[in-house]
Amino acid sequence: QQQVKQSPQSLIVQKGGISIINCAYENTAFDYFPWYQQFPGKGPALLIAIRPDVSEKKEGRFTISFNKSAKQFSLHIMDSQPGDSATYFCAASISSGSARQLTFGSGTQLTVLP
Amino acid sequence: DAGVTQSPTHLIKTRGQQVTLRCSPKSGHDTVSWYQQALGQGPQFIFQYYEEEERQRGNFPDRFSGHQFPNYSSELNVNALLLGDSALYLCASSLTVLYNEQFFGPGTRLTVL
Numbered sequence A: 001q002q003q004v005k006q007s008p009q010s011l012i013v014q015k016g017g018i019s020i021i022n023c024a025y026e027n028t029a030f031d032y033f034p035w036y037q038q039f040p041g042k043g044p045a046l047l048i049a050i051r052p053d054v055s056e057k058k059e060g061r062f063t064i065s066f067n068k069s070a071k072q073f074s075l076h077i078m079d080s081q082p083g084d085s086a087t088y089f090c091a092a093s094i095s096s097g098s099a100r101q102l103t104f105g106s107g108t109q110l111t112v113l114p
Numbered sequence B: 001d002a003g004v005t006q007s008p009t010h011l012i013k014t015r016g017q018q019v020t021l022r023c024s025p026k027s028g029h030d031t032v033s034w035y036q037q038a039l040g041q042g043p044q045f046i047f048q049y050y051e052e053e054e055r056q057r058g059n060f061p062d063r064f065s066g067h068q069f070p071n072y073s074s075e076l077n078v079n080a081l082l083l084g085d086s087a088l089y090l091c092a093s094s095l096t097v098l099y100n101e102q103f104f105g106p107g108t109r110l111t112v113l
Helices: none
Strands: A004-007 A010-014 A019-025 A033-038 A045-050 A056-059 A062-067 A072-077 A086-095 A100-104 A108-113 B005-007 B010-013 B019-024 B031-037 B044-050 B053-057 B064-068 B074-078 B087-094 B108-112
Touching: A004 A086, A010 A019, A019 A086, A019 A108, A033 A062, A045 A056, A045 A062, A045 A072, A072 A086, A100 B031, A100 B044, B005 B087, B010 B019, B019 B087, B019 B108, B031 B074, B044 B064, B074 B087
Parallel strands: A010 A108, B010 B108
Antiparallel strands: A004 A019, A019 A072, A033 A045, A033 A086, A056 A062, A062 A072, A086 A100, A086 A108, B005 B019, B019 B074, B031 B044, B031 B087, B044 B053, B064 B074, B087 B108
């Protein structure tokens, strides 16, 4: 019930194309859904996040679409660039009342070809 | 503004040894969480510290313990190291304990031989 399932495992996109990464969750107590970008040898960097009362959030070329009834959310990267090549993780956050923890998906390795 | 810092960058230990990893949170943050990231996987929550107390723990054995100091910095200790403990250990800080955004440090790469 704590799992977050992410797909695809890897994705290859041409420069200028749209990259789409999908995630699904089971626990309806999750109340915050961030996406992280991780380059080799670095820690994850917060990219964009959404709350379940919002269906879409856009920041620059990055958009999160959220479907509460289907318990699914996705990251869209418009006009993908070679510099976007990295591993992307979706996550879901839950509060126990005295703490908050993130549950991560398994990651998507994105390669943007020049 | 310094982000989350971690030390050391890399560490090599042998099975059965003990290791201590260190983390300084982002300026103004008082909550620290630790995550383990095995190669090719997403980070797994170990525990969260706030007000020098462990507030929440993930599915990790008691060999994993931690500490938070009055200046909000934190240590992760792992005893009786196993080969399977080889991973990137990430520290994340947040403004306060129930705040949503968590900011990660660069991690400590632990190799157990």
